[in-house]
Amino acid sequence: MARLPLYLRALNGLAERGIATVSSEDLAVGAGVNSAKLRKDLSHLGSYGTRGVGYDVDYLIYQISRELGLTQDWAVAIVGVGNLGRALANYGGFVSRGFRVASLLDADAEVVGTGIAGLVVEHIDSLESVIRERAVSIVVIATPAAAAQEVCNRVTAAGITSILNFAPVVLTVPDGVDVRKVDLSIELQILAFHEQRKVTGGVDETAAAAADQWPGTVGMSERNQGASAPPRGGRT
Amino acid sequence: MARLPLYLRALNGLAERGIATVSSEDLAVGAGVNSAKLRKDLSHLGSYGTRGVGYDVDYLIYQISRELGLTQDWAVAIVGVGNLGRALANYGGFVSRGFRVASLLDADAEVVGTGIAGLVVEHIDSLESVIRERAVSIVVIATPAAAAQEVCNRVTAAGITSILNFAPVVLTVPDGVDVRKVDLSIELQILAFHEQRKVTGGVDETAAAAADQWPGTVGMSERNQGASAPPRGGRT
DNA sequence: GTACCTTTGTGAACCAATGCACAAAGTCAC
DNA sequence: GTGACTTTGTGCATTGGTTCACAAAGGTAC
Structure with missing residues (x-):
């Protein structure tokens, strides 16, 4: 389950x-979920609670870590040492949870060779050999x-x-490959959506009015004229 | 819907x-979702497609942006200018989607006054005045x-x-406040979970064996002896 | 040892979201 | 103009997940 890290x-x-x-x-409020949901999640791992008492904290930490595979040491390679790559390399949450940054790689000759978070940035050309030799399992x-x-x-x-x-793209991968995507701006967009709802009780009026007057066209029937010449000016 | 940013x-x-x-x-595969789902989502915004043809890309971009409230300019303040804060300040995805970083704030005197992404880092003391004077709506x-x-x-x-x-904590907030949490290590943990499943077909055997011999106790019945003296040594 | 209390684990109802499948609507070729 | 083709929009069945509610299980006090 995707909630186990939360509980952990x-x-x-x-x-x-x-x-x-x-x-x-208590644990449910701490993780911000329903207590019945939490119990059901935990019961899927086995019965680690004691009725009338609750769960032993350390024992449960161990069981969840084991279920998540955090009892073993995962070698991670970070490709791309821009601002974000740097932040990730220094992010404490990785190391403390069984993840070891095995390599930082970049294509930029300016960056290759510099030291970040105790590692020397390597050239992207070594990608395959790094993965092989250091048993990297997550990139x-x-x-x-x-x-x-x-x-x-x-x-x-x-x-x-x-x-x-x-990276803000949908990656296409062969079957059997897991990709998880993190987009820092999507969360902001969702917040903005809710914020807008709070302020105006819906779509704001100025924008709604503008929507009826789509620039460059008059009505729906003419809209598809713009199919070959995009309606929004200046993108040619 | 939370998928609109994806489509966008x-x-x-x-x-x-x-x-x-x-x-x-086509749009569905580009966003990595089912086409029926996409059509249903879009139909909730109104009928912006043309049967037999599809959707006008620019028009749909405009409609989704409007629905998400991205046609207005959101002032965002970033508190905490560590590695992550710096990465966020420089993250292009914010500016390009109607978000304007109105202020960078930090408590560290070393950082305050330095320039990042065209802004001068301000002291956390000015938090309230910055929010008020620059009409910040998202922090x-x-x-x-x-x-x-x-x-x-x-x-x-x-x-x-x-x-x-x-930040890796669950924030408690008054009613009516929206909090969205991004934890960079949770995604990694989920990957590790699946990776483990792939490799061993389940929990790995060494750890499973160890689980039956919880350090410091013998069996379930004795486990709760450790309630006042934690079973896992060295955490006192 | 017994009665009571707390808390887990789970069966069952409920709800929302997903995906299929198809009719309606529109385009394109001739 | 007509017919064939494409693609949307949506009713409906299904699925998966969430929540309620309660019996079973164990602890605690006396």
Whole structure:
């Protein structure tokens, strides 16, 4: 389940505060979910709770970590050392959860050779050999959009089946390859959507009025005139 | 709907390549969803397609942008100018979609006053005045976990109702406030989970064996002895 | 040992979202 | 103008996930 990492984080917070036992109710509010859902999720891993008492925090942390495969050490390669790549390389949340950044790679000669987060940036040419020799099993793509598919092709060809993609493109991959996409602007767009709803109770009036007067055309019937000459001026 | 930003990005890609019309089928594969789902989503916005032809790309971009509230200019403040904050400030995807970074704020005197992405980092003390004077409507929290709730309290008190949280904590907010959380390590954990499944067909055997021998205790019945003295050694 | 209390684990109802399949609507060729 | 073809928009069945509610299980007090 995709919620296990959430529980894990809440549990780690409890463990740090020295709490040894937690009820499903308390853990649920900590993770921001329904308590019945949490119990059902946990019951899928096996019965690790004690009725009348709750769950042993440390034991549950261990069980979830094991289920998520965090008890083993995952070698991760980050391709693309721009601002985002740098932020990821320094991100503490990776190391603390069983992920080891095995390599930073970039195509830019300016960046290759510089040191970031205790690693020396390597040239993208070594991608395949790095993956092979350091047993990399997950690749993070933090390149510009234009380079992402090319990188993706190379890493899948090299046998990688798990990719975390930060580039704003939909990657096409062979069957059996997992791609998870993170788009930092999508979340903002969703917030803006809700914010707009709060303010105006719907689409704002100025924009709605403008919608009826689509620039360059008069009505629906004429709209498709613009099919060969795009209606929005200045994109030719 | 949360999928509109996805469609929007696919559409922008098509527009850049000069494509004027697209069928639901083509757009669906571009966005990685089912075509029927896409049509149903779009029909909720109104009937913007032409049967037998498809959708006018530019017109649809405009309609979705309007629905998402991207036709107006959103002022965003980023709190916490670490690696992640810097990456976000430089992230092109924000500006291109109607979001304007109105301010970068940090508590660290070392960082305050430096220039990033054409802005001068301001001190966190000015948080409230910045929000008020620049009409900030969305706040991005990219601080360390420990500082996030405090920042959150201050911005909600200042009237902010939309927060994008990158800090690895669950924020508690008053009713009516929207919080969206992005955790860069959760996606990685989900990948690791699937990767593990691929390799072993389930939980790996070493860990499974170890699970039956929870360190420090013998069996289930004794486990709760550890409630006051945590079973996993060295966390006191 | 017994009665009571707390909390888990789960059966069952419920709800929303998904995908199929097809009719309606429009285009294009001739 | 007519007929064949394409593509949208949507009714409907199905699926998956969420929540409720409660019995079973264990702990605790006396």
